[in-house]
Amino acid sequence: MVPAHLTWFQIIRLGLVQTALGGIVVMTTSTVNRVMVVELALPAMIPGALVSIHYAMQILRPRWGHGADQGWRITPWIIGGMAVLAAGGSLASVATALIAWDRAAGLTLAILAFVLIGAGGGAAGTSLLALLAKRVEPQRRPAAATIVWLMMIAGFAVTALIAGAFLDPFSMERLVAVSTTISLIALVVAIVAVTGIEGRSVGSGHPEEAAGGQAQPAFRTVLREVWAEPRSRLFTIFIFVSMLAFSGQDLILEPFAGLVFGLTPGATTRLSGVQNAGVLAGMISVALLGTFLRHDGWGSPRLWTILGCIASALALAGLALAGLAGRSWPLHANTFLLGFGNGVYAGAAIGTMMAMAGMGTARREGMRMGVWGASQAIAFGVGGFLGTVAVDVTRLLTGSSLIAYGSVFAVEAVLFLVAAVLAVRIAAMSGETVIGDPPRVQTQVSLAAGGG
Template structure:
């Protein structure tokens, strides 16, 4: 739980870049969604860095440590890039076509993205390394819950601090987010790895050249299919990421404070379903969670389709319940997918495999975010209707998630788990923590 507080900091800085800033630029400053979505997607489009960072942390310790130097090498630039966000909004408010403003925006998001990718897979590897083999699924689940629970909390905090966009207030919430994140990063990582401590001694890393390692991993059909499953799921589940809050502003005329709370509504559903799911599945092993994943996919896709209907009919009364239901499905899907991800990871190549799955999630999450903005803009140009534009995004997301069900049924996760010795890894669960 201590190391999981790392993700409290992650949620506070991520919401600034993926939620608050997008709302301000698209809805309050009335910029096109596609370039704003591309900014949000930039960090994810650099995702191949994550597998390189994971491989380096497996094979090239720095100051006698495998993980912490790489994590801090990513998190510090992330924090230092954030003060540019309020500057960018002021410059774009004065001139939406300012080359300098867009250059600063690209620079800020590139630095933020590189930092995220260098530290993301190495942090996951640290969590896995520091947990006993029989508790790794549980450990990853607890850490994931910290991330998901923190997003609605951050949304409430930012919504209360800035109910209506104001440049001065945006400065305040940016500095507040930076401070909270810096404290959480330091507290969570303190003492988790010491120089000379061999955290991977029980499963020595194979020193295979990086290109050869990639070829060996990709040669397995199960790895390829699981990669496609993770990629399509990430693109489909997050295509609304850059347009959800602008959707509330442009379809229902809601102020910034109200749309920031969207994260709290769907986050509450996530928390409820996460806790319920881990209790129900607490005796299942990680490779036995395909059924849980399919249920989660269905229950995530249906609310997205309903959200498209809400947009078309402007049925505001259904908006909050639909967001809550989306969170419920997403929580179930998360538990299932995280468990399968752990089963599809080799002990001796944990950093590399987790880097590969990070690519699948982040790269295609970024592609999904960008496509969400493009679909919204193209649909609006064709129809001149915000309701149809946003509904198009939600309906296509639902179709993509239904397609993921076919893919996961083709992946033989149990056989992969047996081949790498992961069949004894428990399913991700919280209930075991108090057994």
């Protein structure tokens, strides 16, 4: 029996899972990271390495996606993943507090916490995207992807702003209390949101495959098939480069604001909220443009992917100059613009990703989502770690935090420009132009969105 398509209300409910996931993650990648670098005076590469462990665990995303293609029941993986993620989020704050008393014990506990965060977030996130790709009508996939990711960014922004208010006056006890409370609330929200949506059916959703009674291909076979697809492979590289640029500033923005601009933990957490609010505004803008304007004109997701990468590069260049200008620099406005550029690029790219997930003669939505998710995770891990290492090394060589952070922001700006070039190449591979596609190409895009 073929499962029913998800309604808009059910899509929004699944978006609440991403909201909950984002609420836990933002505390570990932003606030916990900042406390380790500024309050505990640890080298920036330590939280960078911990976050890399978190993302290294998500190399398993293709396997989880393949399981969804084989008909595994997805809801238990989402709930189980969120439970593991919540436990890891709470443990991360406990470990940070413990470092102040016993560095070795605290770091050991932190490693365990970030392993749990990586495994839980990867299992929940990949399973959720696979469920969406399989159960959302093809014409609704780009909009559904935008809704779900907007809700995740909303989780980032709302959590950062609320947590920032409760963290001041700062203490380690407050950090543990706020982080644990957020983790518990997020878990409850996720369980309520996903319960009953999948139903009893555990079929793959592809009757043309099931009817023949043929054995499902092995994981490695499917992985090779997906990697052999030229556009899928280039899109994987685009995700890696663009997310490398994005993640490089993720772990250094709050320490930069604390060390260079003298902001408190609560103030830098609120700054992270400003950035995520910008991401939210950027994604909403892309969704509205795609809804009301022609996709072969100014509503083109290809156009906004490219422009989003360029805008992000310009905002990062601004941050590179911010330290030289000092406290007179409009830091909050610059940070909002960075988030807005990130949101524009991400919103457009996500719509493309959902449309491409069902492309090809053999439909492999879960595997493609897993491969792209793994590419994103590896980029985040590598980018976050290399960004923090670059800050530490440059600061050691120059003795200047301004030069150290400014140099890393400048490199990230260049990476976003490279990502913009890759986005142009992806469009060109199908004979597409950024604006003004010929009717033949529009037909191809329509077929791709329908998984034909």
